[in-house]
Amino acid sequence: MTTFRHYRKIEIVASLVMWVITIGMGVYLAAMWSRIPDIVPTHYGLFGQPDAWGGKTSILGPFLVQVVVMLIDQVALHQAVKSTIKTGLPVMINRNCIVLTGPVIAVIFGWITVGTIGFGKLGKYFIAVAFVLVAVLMAVIVISQKHDAKRMEEFRNRTGYAKEKKRPVREDDTHGIPDMKFQGKVDLWARALVIFVNVMMLWAVFSSLNQGKESMIEIIIVLMVLVIVDLLMVPMCFRNYILLGEQELLIVFGLIKKRIRYSNIELLEETHNPLSSLAMSFDRIYVHTSSGDDVLVAVKEKKAFIEEVYRRAGIF
Incomplete structure (x- = not known):
């Protein structure tokens, strides 16, 4: 309550x-x-x-x-x-x-x-x-x-939130640190969702095939939508990772790319928030930033990811 x-x-x-x-x-x-x-x-x-x-x-x-x-x-x-x-x-x-x-x-x-x-x-x-x-x-x-x-x-x-939580990160602190790649986590429900969407839209197409020429425009539109949906969703299951560089992290989520500088990161919070995000799993990390670039992500090695980001961002 x-x-x-x-x-x-x-x-x-x-x-x-x-x-x-x-x-x-x-x-x-x-x-x-x-x-x-x-x-x-x-x-x-x-x-x-x-x-x-x-x-x-x-x-x-x-x-x-x-x-x-x-x-x-x-x-x-x-x-x-x-x-x-x-x-x-x-x-x-x-x-x-x-x-x-x-x-x-x-x-x-x-x-x-x-x-x-x-x-x-x-x-x-x-x-x-x-x-x-x-x-x-x-x-x-x-x-x-x-x-x-x-x-x-x-x-x-x-x-003075940032001053209390973070120390200044000099370029020397991260210079020479090798990039690290963390693979995104993809739950079974996410793969099932992609399959379900395809099955339902294809079923709609097949059910309209015998309804005459009037349905052809609708069939074409449905197929176009299906192609667009697959171009967006399928890569999210297979091209899904976060690359930690020297000064920023790069989130690659299908066709989407998002960069966040470590200096803007305030907090990493473990969560199961189901809100739409750059994640194909509910086992998520909420990246709080000072720049308004907040995002929810999901990686397989969650603990190691949080520790490494904190180290590079200078967060105690």
Whole structure:
């Protein structure tokens, strides 16, 4: 209960909103179950019109996904709040991201349930609105990251945090130290997720093959999306490591590269925060920085990695 006392008002409101929507969908499903047709839409085209149908139990799918995502979001928020309490650092990007993610996903999945049951369609603007909501979420994350960097700088100047935790690292301290490579950790669930996404999207393609020429545009778009998704996700499983250089560490995560100077590192915190990150495992390390470059990573040799980064960063 102590952790809940540290929730900000916006976090309490966001949690209430996403759970009210989710529980409301459960009540709506239960109340409407006897009136739901035996055959309901199970797939929609680009403009929200149904193009595949199945038994009414299929409507439970989106709702169950919504419940699972809400649980993950709530756990992530709780972990983020605990991290703030533990470190004392004024870093809010994770918490701000989670605060928006939960209600947005609840609204999107909630409308899928209501649209399917009440109207038999999602509406031609559904996908456009969903993309706008996601774009706004991304913009807020970027803005939050910039604000975090400013807050961290003010915090350091006010408390002398960096001076207490770190000693000055001269170039001679790290000059000549060989680079070290730490292989990223990839859990079974991550590999299974890649396979699942491919199977589901290919199934959608094959199920549309016999629906005439009208479905060809949708098939092409789905295949293009699948290629893009695989180009992003597959390399994350095989090209995943962190290289420790003399003055900075280089995170290589699939096609993504991120550099963080040791002088900007404040703290490495072991965590299982499920928030989206440069990691394919929940056995993670939260890299707190003074530059707003905070990131979650996962490596196989976690203890050795933390010790080596601390040594190179001059953190006691």
